[in-house]
Amino acid sequence: MTQNQLEEKILEIAQLALDEPWTDAQGAAAVLAKDIIGSYYDPTTQIAAIWSIEDIQGLAPELSDDQAMDILKDAKNHHDASVGINWDVLEYYVDVARRQA
Known part of the structure; x- marks a missing residue:
């Protein structure tokens, strides 16, 4: 579409x-x-895993909604497609954001 x-x-x-x-x-x-x-999105022919800002804030409660969304966007745009997005990947991007702060 x-x-x-x-x-x-x-x-x-x-x-x-x-x-x-x-x-x-x-x-x-x-x-x-x-x-x-x-x-x-057709769930009869496709799958999708949904990650939310709440997931990111569970790893880093100090982050605002906007900061958590930025981390989700970074993970979406830069993750290794052969690995996908998982808790380890999200923790990595949280760590990156903390180092940049």
Whole structure:
């Protein structure tokens, strides 16, 4: 899916979400996220491992949400694809961030 197609899908789903009588924004956001993920991820033919800022903060509680997200991005963009992303890889990127601080 191209970026333009994804943007169009997001706008389409956002409009549908706005038309629903949601009691809160979190409910609408959850539906929107599920539909967006479903537009390009098919769990019947693909797998995905999800890492969160909470995982990083479990290793380094002193990190802010933004710092933890930066570490996740570094791991995603620079990890060895033959190893993947795992706890050891995340610990490595936490250590790198601590040394750079």
